[in-house]
Amino acid sequence: MNALFTLAAIVAVISTTMVVTRTVAVHALLYLVVSLLAVATVFFTLGAAFAAALEVIIYAGAIMILFVFVVMMLNLDRDDADRENTWLTPRVWAGPALLSAVLAGELLYAGIAGHGTIVAAREVGPVQVGLALFGPYLLAVELASLLLLAGLISAYHLGRDSGRGG
Amino acid sequence: MTLGFGILEIVVSLAAMLSAAAGLTWVERRLLGFWQDRAGPNRVGPFGTLQAVADGVKLLFKQDWIPPFADRGVFILAPAAGMATVLLGFAVIPVTAGWSVAGHLNVGILFFLAMTSLGVYSVVLGGWASNNKFALLGGMRAAAQMVSYEVFMGLSLLGTVMLAHSFSLVDIVMAQGRMWFIVPQFLGFVTFLLAGIAETHRLPFDLPEGENELGAGFHTEYSGMKFGMFFIAEYAGIVLIASMITTLFLGGWLGPVLPPVVWFLLKTGLTICFFILLRAALPRPRYDQLMMFGWKVLLPVCLLNVAVTGAAILLFSPTG
Numbered sequence: 001m002n003a004l005f006t007l008a009a010i011v012a013v014i015s016t017t018m019v020v021t022r023t024v025a026v027h028a029l030l031y032l033v034v035s036l037l038a039v040a041t042v043f044f045t046l047g048a049a050f051a052a053a054l055e056v057i058i059y060a061g062a063i064m065i066l067f068v069f070v071v072m073m074l075n076l077d078r079d080d081a082d083r084e085n086t087w088l089t090p091r092v093w094a095g096p097a098l099l100s101a102v103l104a105g106e107l108l109y110a111g112i113a114g115h116g117t118i119v120a121a122r123e124v125g126p127v128q129v130g131l132a133l134f135g136p137y138l139l140a141v142e143l144a145s146l147l148l149l150a151g152l153i154s155a156y157h158l159g160r161d162s163g164r165g166g
Numbered sequence: 167m168t169l170g171f172g173i174l175e176i177v178v179s180l181a182a183m184l185s186a187a188a189g190l191t192w193v194e195r196r197l198l199g200f201w202q203d204r205a206g207p208n209r210v211g212p213f214g215t216l217q218a219v220a221d222g223v224k225l226l227f228k229q230d231w232i233p234p235f236a237d238r239g240v241f242i243l244a245p246a247a248g249m250a251t252v253l254l255g256f257a258v259i260p261v262t263a264g265w266s267v268a269g270h271l272n273v274g275i276l277f278f279l280a281m282t283s284l285g286v287y288s289v290v291l292g293g294w295a296s297n298n299k300f301a302l303l304g305g306m307r308a309a310a311q312m313v314s315y316e317v318f319m320g321l322s323l324l325g326t327v328m329l330a331h332s333f334s335l336v337d338i339v340m341a342q343g344r345m346w347f348i349v350p351q352f353l354g355f356v357t358f359l360l361a362g363i364a365e366t367h368r369l370p371f372d373l374p375e376g377e378n379e380l381g382a383g384f385h386t387e388y389s390g391m392k393f394g395m396f397f398i399a400e401y402a403g404i405v406l407i408a409s410m411i412t413t414l415f416l417g418g419w420l421g422p423v424l425p426p427v428v429w430f431l432l433k434t435g436l437t438i439c440f441f442i443l444l445r446a447a448l449p450r451p452r453y454d455q456l457m458m459f460g461w462k463v464l465l466p467v468c469l470l471n472v473a474v475t476g477a478a479i480l481l482f483s484p485t486g
Binding site: 024026027030033049050052053054056057060061062065066068069072073125126 | 237239240243271272273276277279280283284286287290291293294302305306309310312313316320333
């Protein structure tokens, strides 16, 4: 179980780095999909199979498809990739890389020294998730659904075809 | 279960699935011929049964050409992704109570939905990587169509999950001991069937390929075995959707007298024939009609089904 976790975590870190460094937008998105799948595997090894499945369905399977869809419509070509290349200078990435390195060091230290024990990996089934969502977290669920409804209505309003008397 | 047995099971399932998908190309053409009052392929082997082998040999010997203007890596990745996701989807299908790779997985249905939603990438990326206008249009149609119908596919299964109290496919089949779910969940069955056709982009919903307006759509630039993978993945997708319909709505392996495996194969086979009949009988809708039908008819029907099922369960449950 632990080996699976480590492997998936390494894949997630490498693919996320690739997302930042790719110049062709679709390639970057594909690495992001791999990264999300790796994170789903991490969830699964920690016992949260339900969260892992939702991660794949919603993030990798729906949201990223829409990203790919938009990038396809923009019809980027070689010039865009070259321009992207000129943007990624050490001046841009040095600062964030340094800060992330500090965090990565902390994480490694915590892992090796055994501080901050990892959450006890126990299986959380769909039933427990449902009970938690509609029990203690009911208010949050309702607020989230209101937010989504507002988003839906605004999107409908913006996309309305006013030319046909709508 | 030992590891060796598990691997053997996976290998046998994959081999059976791939040969079924390849054989299905012949079955479909023969049945279409029958319904359209013509012979269909009947020359290779007895009754033309070796037609699939001949087609496979032809595809293998064709030049495997990658257009110089294509995005090489993604172009190769796309058909492989389609094939892999469909085959992974079979992992959760329980053929019988004891024969399934992961039928007891407690998020079984969600795993299936995850694999179908990842399958969209093969079509979309195939269309994009070809760097061809027709292919790109096909890929974009596929993205919009499949993402939309995924929503209804998930929603149409909710009623079944509520009745069975489980996401695990083995539990869902066991819950159909008294009555197949096609009776109380008829709306769910119809919406799942429609969403399944749209997800496998089969006729009459094959707008990503729409040959009269897009050449061959997303796989215009593909030839040889890469096209073959798209082709076989589509047929494997039909087998997958038909097995899901059997498992979720037709009682899976349950049935009197005959052994469970026979019941499962019988139900799945008849469902596949129904898919082919739909292809033979129905014309292709326009693209905007397809999307409109999805969002304005199927979505309300699915939500209504969920609400009514929930109300009925609350009404008839002994605990009230």
